[in-house]
Amino acid sequence: MSFKVTHEQELARKIALEFAEREIIPHRDKLRVEDEEFEEQLAVKEAKAGFHLAMIPRDEGGTGLGQGGRVIILEELGAAFPRMVSSLHREFAYAFAKATGGVVKEKWMPRILKGEASAAPFINEPQGGSDVMNFATTARKDGDDWIINGRKCFISDGHKVDFGMILVKTGDPKDPATRGARSLTAFVVEKDMPGFKVERVEKSMVGHITATVSFSDVRVPGNYIVPPGVGRGLTPVFMAVWDVGRLGISAMLLGCILGSCRCSIKFAKERVLFGKPIHDLQAIRHRIADMYIDLAAARSLTYRAAWLRDQGLSSSQEQSIAKYYCTQAAIRTSLHAINIHGGSGVMDEYMPQMYYRYAPCLISAGGTDEVMKDTIGVAAINGANPVMGANPAETSGFHIM
Ligand SMILES: Cc1cc2nc3c(=O)[nH]c(=O)nc-3n(C[C@H](O)[C@H](O)[C@H](O)COP(=O)(O)OP(=O)(O)OC[C@H]3O[C@@H](n4cnc5c(N)ncnc54)[C@H](O)[C@@H]3O)c2cc1C
Numbered sequence: 001m002s003f004k005v006t007h008e009q010e011l012a013r014k015i016a017l018e019f020a021e022r023e024i025i026p027h028r029d030k031l032r033v034e035d036e037e038f039e040e041q042l043a044v045k046e047a048k049a050g051f052h053l054a055m056i057p058r059d060e061g062g063t064g065l066g067q068g069g070r071v072i073i074l075e076e077l078g079a080a081f082p083r084m085v086s087s088l089h090r091e092f093a094y095a096f097a098k099a100t101g102g103v104v105k106e107k108w109m110p111r112i113l114k115g116e117a118s119a120a121p122f123i124n125e126p127q128g129g130s131d132v133m134n135f136a137t138t139a140r141k142d143g144d145d146w147i148i149n150g151r152k153c154f155i156s157d158g159h160k161v162d163f164g165m166i167l168v169k170t171g172d173p174k175d176p177a178t179r180g181a182r183s184l185t186a187f188v189v190e191k192d193m194p195g196f197k198v199e200r201v202e203k204s205m206v207g208h209i210t211a212t213v214s215f216s217d218v219r220v221p222g223n224y225i226v227p228p229g230v231g232r233g234l235t236p237v238f239m240a241v242w243d244v245g246r247l248g249i250s251a252m253l254l255g256c257i258l259g260s261c262r263c264s265i266k267f268a269k270e271r272v273l274f275g276k277p278i279h280d281l282q283a284i285r286h287r288i289a290d291m292y293i294d295l296a297a298a299r300s301l302t303y304r305a306a307w308l309r310d311q312g313l314s315s316s317q318e319q320s321i322a323k324y325y326c327t328q329a330a331i332r333t334s335l336h337a338i339n340i341h342g343g344s345g346v347m348d349e350y351m352p353q354m355y356y357r358y359a360p361c362l363i364s365a366g367g368t369d370e371v372m373k374d375t376i377g378v379a380a381i382n383g384a385n386p387v388m389g390a391n392p393a394e395t396s397g398f399h400i401m
Contacts, residue, residue: 047115078255
């Protein structure tokens with residue numbers, strides 16, 4: 001068995017940590033008040049640092065650190081301040097352009113490599129994100145083009161991204177050959193395409209911004225269909241949402257856990273009660289032990305899911321386990337951090353309340369807790385063995401996000 005963090009990946013942690021100490025930690029007050037100008041500048045700096053290049057192989061212009069290097073970077077940036085790291089949108093752009101290939105890849109890849117292009121999945125719909133088969137957005141063929149009509153909601157930075165991978169219905173419900181999963185097709189849609197409109201922008205409790213976007217007779221060229229093609233949209237959407245979204249979100253939650261541990265240990269050393277630092281109190285040490293155990297478990301699950309992908313193996317089940325565990329562990333550890341900090345734990349200028357508010361924001365993003373558990377349960381019943389990284393049944397029905 002070999003499951004080891006490489007020298008390059010450790011170097012990536014050092015670079016991300018130095019970046020965080022220079023560009024994020026001293027400016028936390030600006031992020032806390034959601035200073036948009038500062039966030040824009042930070043996004044540009046993250047692009048220049050090339051964090052989004054980690055998951056791109058060297059022969060394609062990336063830094064070739066793999067999913068392993070990527071989750072370590074997201075973990076460190078997330079620990080510095082819990083927020084949607086801008087490189088996730090660049091990674092989505094890469095995944096979508098690569099999956100689509102052809103003219104889309106030619107058009108976008110140079111900008112993606114320079115960190116100048118961003119994308120998001122356009123999947124979720126108002127009538128229920130987990131129930132993909134009930135989606136109402138459609139595409140109909142018109143000559144060589146397709147015409148898209150519908151609405152997607154809760155799209156992360158949907159008002160800003162350059163393009164997205166959209167999942168739409170193309171099948172005829174009366175035709176058995178194009179019903180069910182065969183009714184869904186994935187396209188790339190660009191924000192400049194006539195008929196694309198940002199309907200509304202929503203803000204979450206920690207400033208994570210999502211948008212509702214609509215498509216009114218949006219004309220998309222036939223070569224913007226994501227392979228394998230018409231009626232085969234689920235697979236590429238699954239791959240991107242799992243590899244970029246679910247794994248990336250696990251890593252950002254891991255950042256919350258790491259950040260909660262770091263600030264609690266620092267506080268427990270500095271805060272003196274009864275003439276001694278509070279880490280001298282066994283109850284405080286036990287809280288820190290509980291947090292540390294969660295950190296160790298969440299890291300092992302996330303790194304392993306990443307490592308399996310770097311070996312070219314499926315890790316859909318491991319990614320679901322990691323996402324579920326990291327969500328719960330981030331909520332637990334940030335609550336421990338609030339307790340350890342006493343009254344300071346809920347004050348704006350201290351970090352525990354920030355981690356505690358951020359973790360629940362990611363419960364639904366990339367798939368809800370119930371959907372994660374359902375996916376894991378189906379894989380377990382089908383005989384998948386998580387320790388061996390076996391390739392389980394890929395889905396538990398059609399709910400994917
Ligand atoms: C911060 C954030 C960012 C997001 N970014 C994006 C994005 O960029 N692109 C995008 O397309 N979407 C995005 N989403 C949407 C996200 O994918 C959906 O919120 C998610 O899929 C759940 O859909 P829903 O909110 O409609 O909840 P619903 O699907 O309506 O779920 C309601 C409840 O039913 C439960 N449920 C659903 N299915 C089952 C089941 N089979 N068994 C048991 N219980 C079940 C759910 O767990 C939940 O408790 C984002 C969401 C958030 C919060």
